[in-house]
Amino acid sequence: MKWFWCLFFAFWPIVAIVLCLLAPGFDWWFPGKAESPLGGRIDDLFYMILWITTVTFIGTQIALAYVLFKGASNTEPGAENEKAWFSHGSHQLEVIWSSVPAVILLFIAFYQLEVWAEYRVKDAFPRERMEAVFERIHQDRQKNDSLALAEVTARQFEWRIRYPGFNADGTLKALMPDPQPTDLYAVNDLHLPASAPVMINLRTQDVQHSFFLPELRIKQDAVPGLVIPIWFEANHQRSYQLLCAELCGWGHYKMNARFVAESDEGFIEYLRQLEREQNEDRVDDTPDTDEEE
Amino acid sequence: MSSVAATTETADHGHHARSDDLLALLKAAPFWSTDHKVIGIQFLLTTLFTLMVGGALALGVRWQLAFPWENMPFFGALVPATAGGQIPPEFYTMLFTMHATVMIFLVIIPILAGAFGNFLIPLMIGADDMAFPMLNALSYWFMWPAIACFTCSFCVGGGPASGWTSYPALSALAQAAPGSGWAQNWWLLGVTFVGFSSMMGSINYMTTIINMRAPGLTLFRMPLTIWSMFITAILQAFALPVLTAAGFMLVADRMLGTCFFVPAGLIVNNADPTVGGGQTLLWQHLFWFYSHPAVYIMLLPAMGMVSDMLACMCRKPIFGYKPMVYSMSAIAGLGFIVWGHHMFTSGMNPALGMTFMISTVMIALPSAVKVFNWIGTIWGGKPEFNVVFLNCIAFVSMFIVGGLSGIFMAAVPVDIYIHDTYFIVAHFHYVLFGATLFGVFGAIHFWYPKMFGRYMSEGWGKLHFFLTFVGFNGTFFPMHLLGVAGMPRRYADPYLYPYLEHFLPMNQFMTICAAIMGFAQFILIGNFILSWFWGEKSGRNPWNANGLEWATPSPPGHGNFDIPPVVYRGPYEYASPDTDADFWPQTQPPDPAT
Numbered sequence: 008m009k010w011f012w013c014l015f016f017a018f019w020p021i022v023a024i025v026l027c028l029l030a031p032g033f034d035w036w037f038p039g040k041a042e043s044p045l046g047g048r049i050d051d052l053f054y055m056i057l058w059i060t061t062v063t064f065i066g067t068q069i070a071l072a073y074v075l076f077k078g079a080s081n082t083e084p085g086a087e088n089e090k091a092w093f094s095h096g097s098h099q100l101e102v103i104w105s106s107v108p109a110v111i112l113l114f115i116a117f118y119q120l121e122v123w124a125e126y127r128v129k130d131a132f133p134r135e136r137m138e139a140v141f142e143r144i145h146q147d148r149q150k151n152d153s154l155a156l157a158e159v160t161a162r163q164f165e166w167r168i169r170y171p172g173f174n175a176d177g178t179l180k181a182l183m184p185d186p187q188p189t190d191l192y193a194v195n196d197l198h199l200p201a202s203a204p205v206m207i208n209l210r211t212q213d214v215q216h217s218f219f220l221p222e223l224r225i226k227q228d229a230v231p232g233l234v235i236p237i238w239f240e241a242n243h244q245r246s247y248q249l250l251c252a253e254l255c256g257w258g259h260y261k262m263n264a265r266f267v268a269e270s271d272e273g274f275i276e277y278l279r280q281l282e283r284e285q286n287e288d289r290v291d292d293t294p295d296t297d298e299e300e
Numbered sequence: 301m302s303s304v305a306a307t308t309e310t311a312d313h314g315h316h317a318r319s320d321d322l323l324a325l326l327k328a329a330p331f332w333s334t335d336h337k338v339i340g341i342q343f344l345l346t347t348l349f350t351l352m353v354g355g356a357l358a359l360g361v362r363w364q365l366a367f368p369w370e371n372m373p374f375f376g377a378l379v380p381a382t383a384g385g386q387i388p389p390e391f392y393t394m395l396f397t398m399h400a401t402v403m404i405f406l407v408i409i410p411i412l413a414g415a416f417g418n419f420l421i422p423l424m425i426g427a428d429d430m431a432f433p434m435l436n437a438l439s440y441w442f443m444w445p446a447i448a449c450f451t452c453s454f455c456v457g458g459g460p461a462s463g464w465t466s467y468p469a470l471s472a473l474a475q476a477a478p479g480s481g482w483a484q485n486w487w488l489l490g491v492t493f494v495g496f497s498s499m500m501g502s503i504n505y506m507t508t509i510i511n512m513r514a515p516g517l518t519l520f521r522m523p524l525t526i527w528s529m530f531i532t533a534i535l536q537a538f539a540l541p542v543l544t545a546a547g548f549m550l551v552a553d554r555m556l557g558t559c560f561f562v563p564a565g566l567i568v569n570n571a572d573p574t575v576g577g578g579q580t581l582l583w584q585h586l587f588w589f590y591s592h593p594a595v596y597i598m599l600l601p602a603m604g605m606v607s608d609m610l611a612c613m614c615r616k617p618i619f620g621y622k623p624m625v626y627s628m629s630a631i632a633g634l635g636f637i638v639w640g641h642h643m644f645t646s647g648m649n650p651a652l653g654m655t656f657m658i659s660t661v662m663i664a665l666p667s668a669v670k671v672f673n674w675i676g677t678i679w680g681g682k683p684e685f686n687v688v689f690l691n692c693i694a695f696v697s698m699f700i701v702g703g704l705s706g707i708f709m710a711a712v713p714v715d716i717y718i719h720d721t722y723f724i725v726a727h728f729h730y731v732l733f734g735a736t737l738f739g740v741f742g743a744i745h746f747w748y749p750k751m752f753g754r755y756m757s758e759g760w761g762k763l764h765f766f767l768t769f770v771g772f773n774g775t776f777f778p779m780h781l782l783g784v785a786g787m788p789r790r791y792a793d794p795y796l797y798p799y800l801e802h803f804l805p806m807n808q809f810m811t812i813c814a815a816i817m818g819f820a821q822f823i824l825i826g827n828f829i830l831s832w833f834w835g836e837k838s839g840r841n842p843w844n845a846n847g848l849e850w851a852t853p854s855p856p857g858h859g860n861f862d863i864p865p866v867v868y869r870g871p872y873e874y875a876s877p878d879t880d881a882d883f884w885p886q887t888q889p890p891d892p893a894t
């Protein structure tokens with residue numbers, strides 16, 4: 008029986024590894040290649056950690072299997088030693104197996120800092136590239152206007168999106184912190200320019216939600232009472248899944264929405280379309296988002 | 301092996317004297333008692349029961365993920381909250397909330413500190429009872445109001461619906477989760493009672509371990525189980541008040557109209573906008589300031605017990621005793637400065653995120669050191685592959701997975717993506733079930749003879765182990781893949797999303813494995829109960845172990861030690877060349893001849 012158990016403990020890590028190797032083939036893996044530069048870097052970090060942990064996993068499981076097989080053979084009749092190895096440990100080994108992982112772990116920690124900073128630290132935001140977008144879409148803005156192109160407000164159980172409206176001369180206004188009469192609204196459908204960093208202001212009207220774009224590897228909680236700016240950059244002009252990642256009530260699972268990354272012209276055209284629709288509806292339908300604040 | 305014979309003799313002696321009273325501890329279990337052993341067994345029986353309840357709730361969750369919106373067999377008819385057997389999304393939310401609540405507050409924490417802490421601490425340090433026996437009894441009986449509150453919450457109150465983490469504003473505003481108005485209050489009250497219970501235990505354990513050790517039992521001769529219980533008690537004492545206070549603040553927000561956690565201007569469910577200037581993030585900070593140390597409260601005692609069991613089963617001293625103690629202390633210390641890793645995506649100051657990342661990554665270090673030392677302990681040993689040993693190996697093997705997945709999440713950029721996905725669920729089940737529960741299963745088999753004077757069945761124990769291990773990995777390993785695929789946790793119906801549709805078969809497979817694992821627990825319960833009556837009788841020291849607890853009769857009478865123990869050495873002198881036997885009990889005086 009003891010040999011069976013040795014094999015048993017040696018066997019399961021093999022199954023685990025094989026499963027992980029096969030997983031991408033079955034599409035049990037990331038939802039496609041990362042669709043944003045930052046997402047790509049997140050994936051790279053993921054794979055780097057995956058390598059390090061896989062080696063550690065295999066190493067420790069082999070060591071475990073080895074000591075098990077060795078232990079089992081120690082209890083065979085006629086094994087050399089009557090007693091187990093009388094050892095209270097080894098100072099040298101302790102030093103090695105504390106310092107080597109320490110170095111690796113510190114490396115992992117510091118190696119990540121840059122990506123994190125780029126994603127979240129304001130000074131590291133790609134401001135210039137964002138401003139280039141404003142230029143291309145002819146946004147009429149002052150220096151201190153918000154960098155965000157849209158405000159996304161989560162509520163139970165949908166995403167409401169507010170865009171700035173147009174000036175009389177046809178230029179796009181800047182997004183104001185408070186709703187403006189000219190603002191444009193949409194629900195569960197976020198459109199933004201592709202292939203450039205774009206920013207949204209994320210907030211929630213009720214409980215906490217979390218803005219999750221799995222294909223772009225972007226996630227940010229929408230925290231009651233806070234307005235959180237986040238930026239992302241979609242690599243392609245296509246539609247992406249947007250969903251909620253923080254428990255927000257019974258309907259948490261159905262905050263299904265999409266994010267459409269478009270060409271600059273497509274984005275403006277989309278806003279124009281919204282404006283037309285909204286002007287038609289305005290007579291009988293005041294958007295209840297106005298109630299906010 | 302002369303000394304083995306000697307112990308068996310004394311064991312027989314003890315056993316004859318008390319043979320009619322073998323069930324004494326058991327008989328006392330339903331009643332008020334201040335004997336730490338009875339209290340320990342009371343905790344154990346209660347938590348085994350709540351384990352089954354928590355498991356049943358989990359199977360409800362699994363049912364929905366495998367067969368969304370289909371009628372649940374059997375249970376459907378029993379539970380009125382289901383719509384004719386179907387799980388509505390509100391009920392799904394309650395199911396996973398209650399599952400986590402029961403497992404964390406009513407199973408893992410009380411089974412470690414309550415059951416084994418109580419039973420083992422006085423026995424292993426050579427004391428006749430805890431320092432405060434009355435407080436100890438109260439700590440058990442405070443579990444019942446907690447259980448009552450949670451039951452009310454689930455059955456009468458409408459069900460708490462904001463997860464075990466209870467983030468406001470969802471948990472603070474009754475209108476955010478219709479129907480859960482009273483449930484959330486009951487839930488908070490339940491957590492408070494559990495807190496009382498743990499706090500009474502924790503003070504008791506610290507005092508007992510500091511003051512009541514047998515002569516000769518210096519700190520560095522204490523078994524690692526005692527070290528782990530001691531460190532756990534300290535963690536409890538420092539972390540728990542924060543949760544209790546936060547809980548009261550949340551209750552006040554709900555019932556007295558305060559606004560600790562509620563910012564102004566929230567319009568929830570078309571109600572009037574909220575007033576006040578609270579911060580929801582404050583709750584997250586307070587909650588995790590407790591709950592991160594708490595995850596170690598849910599692990600350290602198992603680490604200690606596994607260390608003791610491994611040394612005994614391998615007939616070999618523990619490898620690196622002091623590094624083990626230091627790494628446990630390091631885990632406890634670092635455990636207080638990593639709580640922010642649960643909040644990386646919450647929008648807290650990014651510089652804080654960086655510091656939390658570094659401390660979190662570093663907490664993997666002492667964990668790794670412990671793993672290496674456990675492997676070192678088995679290395680060159682002569683293990684008997686019994687149920688205890690198998691469960692301990694499972695502990696080590698599973699903990700490796702949980703520790704390694706922790707590194708992914710500790711890396712903030714990666715956590716941006718995997719936060720709140722099934723990757724997290726995989727991670728904490730590998731540490732909490734894979735490590736802690738397997739450790740507990742081992743401990744039950746190991747100390748059962750001391751509790752009841754009989755062995756549990758090896759055969760059934762192995763079957764239970766096999767099914768649990770296979771079922772566990774079948775259920776939880778694929779969750780890593782679900783997480784990488786971006787499947788969010790706490791979703792009643794992930795298949796609404798095209799990119800997750802193809803995971804249905806995998807989820808069905810996981811549910812089948814979960815059912816196997818769940819039903820396998822009946823084997824444990826059956827084995828536990830039947831062995832009281834028909835288990836093979838054991839002597840004082842059935843495993844030829846060194847610890848002080850084995851110097852008492854099995855089961856120990858009131859006051860524990862028939863011969864007051866004096867300690868001559870540490871608990872890990874197995875295979876010592878200085879003695880003939882392969883073990884050397886802590887109480888055995890050194891041979892005057894040498």
Ligand code: HEM
Pocket residue numbers: 465595596598599641642660661663664667702703704706707709710711715718719720724727728731732
């Ligand atoms: C190697 C050491 C470990 C590291 C680096 C680590 C890291 C983390 C991180 C970063 C998270 C948050 C993930 C997220 O929500 O995005 C987390 C969650 C969690 N960890 Fe660990 N962990 C470690 C060990 C443990 C241990 C030993 C336990 C318990 C015994 C544990 C229990 C948990 C639990 C319960 C959660 C999730 C709580 C929830 O969101 O419901 N972890 N861990």
Ligand SMILES: [Cu+2]
Pocket residue numbers: 215216217251252253254255256258259260262
């Ligand atoms: Cu949600």
Ligand SMILES: [Cu+2]
Pocket residue numbers: 591592595638639641642
């Ligand atoms: Cu944590």
